[in-house]
Amino acid sequence: MSRRKLQGQVVSDKMLKTVVVKVTVQKRHPKYHKQYSVTEKYKAHDENREYHIGDVVEIEETRPLSKEKSWKVTRKVK
Numbered sequence: 001m002s003r004r005k006l007q008g009q010v011v012s013d014k015m016l017k018t019v020v021v022k023v024t025v026q027k028r029h030p031k032y033h034k035q036y037s038v039t040e041k042y043k044a045h046d047e048n049r050e051y052h053i054g055d056v057v058e059i060e061e062t063r064p065l066s067k068e069k070s071w072k073v074t075r076k077v078k
Helices: none
Strands: 005-012 018-028 035-045 056-061 069-076
Touching: 005 035, 018 056, 018 069, 035 056
Parallel strands: 035 069
Antiparallel strands: 005 018, 005 056, 018 035, 056 069
């Protein structure tokens, strides 16, 4: 099974073992063909608390770890 991978920026690291990652995706309007950006926030698991605000990270979908957390941080991009 292939798991979805997304890239985004860490916007919060205040929780224990959890970071909030903001992912921005470019979409195209079906009728008017104009591109627009859609932003979504994901809570991702960070076991060792090594990622902080401003880091660009890659997250990967995983089994549900809590009520709102079903992603984990795999690596730091920048």
